[in-house]
Amino acid sequence: MKPRMVAIIPAHNEEMSIRDCLAGLGDQSLPKGLDLDIIVVADNCTDRTEEKAIEAGKEFNLNVKVLTTENNKLRKVGALNHGWKYIYGDILDLYDRKMSTYQHLYQKSVKAILGMDADSRLAPGALMQLWEGLSSARNIGGVMAKYTMRMPKKKSLLSKDDVHYEEKINSGEYGGPISRWWTHQQKQDMASWLLNLQYHGGSTYVLGGQATLFRPEALQDIVDENKLDGPWQNDSDVEDMLLTWQLQKSKWKTLISPGARCFVDAMRSYHTFRQQRNKWKSGTVELLTNHDIGAKSRHKGKIWRSELKTSLDLFTRILFILLLSISLATNQFYWSWIWITPVVLASILNTILALKTPMHRTIDVVLAALLISPELYLWANLITFSQVWLGKLSVNKKDGWANQYNAERGKTHSKLAQGIIGAILSISLVVYLCIQNRAYLTSEPVQTALQPYLMTGWVILTILTIIASVNMLYQIWTLRGRHTA
Template sequence: MERAGRRVVAPIEPEPAPVPAQHFPDDFAEVLEATSTSRSTIGCVIPAYNEEESIAAVLESLLRQTRVPDVIHVVVNNTSDGTVREASKFAGPHEITTELGDQFTEVFIHDIGKNPDKKVGALNYGYSLVEGYDYLLGVDGDTTADNRAVEYLESEILADSRIGGISAIYSIDDAPIKGLVAQFLIAGQRTQFAAFNMQNLLRGRNMAVLGGQFSIFATKALRDVMRENHQNTPWVRDSEVEDSLLSLQIKSAGYLTKISPFAHADVGGMTTLRALDAQQVKWTYGAIELMWPGQRGDTKGQPFHPNLRLRWFENFSMLTNIVVRVAFIFLLVGSLSIGAFVFSPLWLIPPVIAVLLNVRVAMTMQDKTKRDILFAATGIPAELYMWVRISHFLRAWTSFLSRKKVDNWAAQAKAEKGGGFAHWAPLFVGIGVVIAIGVIWSLLGTEVQSAILAVGWPVLAIVTVVQTLFMFFKLVRRQYGYRV
C-alpha cells in the first residue's frame, strides 16, 4: 500500500486538568513526581474487524493525543466492510504539535485477510511489528480515548519497572445512542463498567483484566510471558477472553497489572439484547474456563490466582442475586396463595440500600448524565438490567456445564449483525419452570405449603441480611476521589 502524503495536524487544545493528584492515594502522586523525562517508544496495534463506522474516530483520537504513539498499525482481519478503505485515509507519516512539543508518527494499514485466530491472530501479527518497542499500546477498533490517555499510561508504566500492563478506565459514550431499548442497555453497561472500574481502583488499583480496548503493555513482560509459558506469541486461543488470560499470565510472571486513575477511554457498547447477550456470555464463559482446570489447550485453571478471586466473587454475587430474587418471588406468591403473607417494612431496606449504592456509582462517573442518575435513582431500570445480566450468567454456565463446544466469537459476530435467538432461551426456560413449580405447588397440601414457607422465609431473610450488609459496606466505603 502506498503511503499517503505527509500530514500536519494542527495543535490540539489541552483538556481540562484532571482531578488533583492529592485526591488520590499517595502512590500515584509519587508516580507523577518520579516520572522520567526520557522518551520511551510506543507501538500501537489496532485489531480491526468490520470497523468501517468507527475506525476513523479511533485513529483521529490517537492522533489527538498529547503523547502520540511512535507508530500505529491497523491490522484488519476477516473483514467484509470498508474498514481498509476508511483506515487508509490516515495511512502515512504525521507531524503533530502538542503541548509536549513536536511529535512524529506513522500509520500503517495491514489487511491480513481471513485469519482463523481472528482477534488473537491480529494482535499477534501486530506484536511482531512492534516487539522491538518498549511498550505495546493495544486499542480496539471502536475505542476512543481522552487526549491525555497515552501520556498518563506511559508516565505510570515508565515510573515502575514492576508494572507489566496498565488499563485505562472504560466507559461508553451515550451521546449518539438513539432508541429507548438501546439507551436502556447502554445506561446499564455504563453502570456495569463504572462499578467494575471502581472495584479495581479500590483494590490498590490492581486490575484483574487488562482489557484490550485501551491498555499499554511492557514488551519485556510479554516476552517473559512467552518464555515462561512456552508460547510463540503473547496471545493464545486457550481462552474465549484472551485479555483475561494474558493478564493472568503477566501477573504469574511476577509483574503488576494496574488500572490508571486518570486515563479514560470510551468503548463500543452493545445496543441490542442479542448483541449484549452474546458479548456477556462470551466474557462469562471465558472467565469460567480460566477458573476451571483443563478446559482447552494449556489452561491450567487457577481458582485462587489473584486475578481470578474477583471473578469468583462476581460469580458468587450473581448467584446470590438469583437466589434472593427467585426465592422472594416464589415465597411471596406462595404466601399470597394461602393468605399467609404479612407485610414488613424491613423488606424495603435492601432495595433502598441497592438504589443508594447505584446512585453513588453513578455519581462517580466522570461524564455522568441525567440518564445515568435516573437509571440508578428510580430503581426499576437497574433491576430490569440485573435480570438481563442474570440471563447472561445462566446461559454461560449452562453452556459450560453442558460441555457443548461453541464458538462464542462467531456467535457474537452473528448477534451483532442481527442474527440468532439464543438470548430468548432463559425467558422461555424461566416460563416453563414457573409453570412447573406452580403445578407442583397446587398439588401440595396446605400443611406442606405452610412448612415450606416457614422454612423458606427465615432462610431468605438471613441471606438477604448478609447481602444487604455487603451492599452497605460498599456504600460507605471511602473512594479517594476516584472518577470512573
C-alpha cells in the first residue's frame, strides 16, 4: 500500500467554508510516491456540511471520506479523536472488534497526519513544505504552518440591491472598516509572535489546530503514555497547546515551518475577539497553574515572562493615569522631554511590525506609527488579561468553547458601548469635581501632603518605563533579522 498523508478536518456547521478548505488541499503538490486522504468529521451538524464536503471532494478530485458524529459532547476534541479512531481503531470498543489486514496495512501506510480547521486554507506548496520540515529529523513530532488572517473585502463594494447581499455579509467574506481594522491587528499580533519564535530557533509551545502536520508515532506516544483513546484531550480550552506540551514532555520537537503558510479567519468584532481570547488566555493560565493536568513545556518560563510583561503593562498604564490625573488636578505636573523616548521606541517597533506583517495596508502602517492601533489593541488584551486572572479566583469555571461559539453566531452581545459611555461619564464627573474644587486641590497643604507620594510614584513609573524601553530595544534588535511572518 502506498505511503500517505491523512488530513483530519473537524467541521461543525461549516457549509460556507468547507469547499474553500478542500480547494486549498486540491492546490497542493505532494512528494513523489505519497498519496493524500482527507477525513472530514461533520460534527453534530445541522446544515449541509456533509453534502458540501462530498461535492468539493469530487470537484477537486480529492479522496474525501466524510464521517458524522451525533451527540458529541467534546466538540472539536471529540471530532478529532473520531477521525483518529477511524484510522487506528477504538480501544474502548465494547465488542473488542479486531482490525482487518487491510486496516493494519492502512495504518502502516500513514506517514503523517494533518490537523486542519474547516475554515482554514493552505497556500499552494504549503503541504510540501510541512512535509519537508517533518521529515528533516526523526525527533520532530509536529510542524505548524505560519498563520495569516484573511482580510475581509470592503463592504462598500457590495450593492445592497444584490439579491445575495445578506448571504455574502453573513459569510464573513466582506466587512466594514472596524472589522478590517480588527483583522489587521490580529494579523500583526500573529506576525509579532511568529517572528519572535523564529528568532529563537523556530520551536513553538503551541502547534495551532488550524494547520499542523504531525508524526503518527508522536501522537501514538501521547495515547499510550496518558492512557487515552485519542491524542486530543478535553482537559483544557486550548487542546492544541495541551497536545504540544505533551509532545514536548515525550521529547518530541515542535516547530514552525519557515515557509508553509495557512490563511485563517479572524474575529471580526470586539465581542467575538474577546470571547476567543478569553478562551485562549484562560486555557493557557490553566496549563500554567494546574499541575494535575500533567503536561509541561520547555517554553513555560517564556510564557510566564509574557504574563509578567502583560501585568507590568497594565500596572504601568494605571499608575501613569493615576499620577497624571493627581498631578494635573493639584497643579504639580512638570514636563520633561526625556519622557518622549519610550514613545519614540514604541512607534519604531510597531512600524517595523506593521511593515513585516504580510499584506499590510498603508493605513495600518500609519496608525501603527502613531501608536493609535497598538494602544487600542493592547487595552483590549489587557481587559481580557484582567478578566481571566480574576476569573481564576472564581469557583465557577466558564465554558470557553460555548462562549466563543455563541458570540460568533450572534447569540450574545458585547457591552463595549455601555462600557465606553460609562467611562466617559465617570471621567466627565471627575473632571467636573476637580474644576469645582480647584482652589482646594491646588492649596499648599494639599500639595505638600501629596508631594511625597507623587514623587515615589513617578520614580516607580520611571523604573518600569526604563525596563519597558530596554525590552522594546531588544525587540527592535531581533526584528533586524531575515525572518518573515
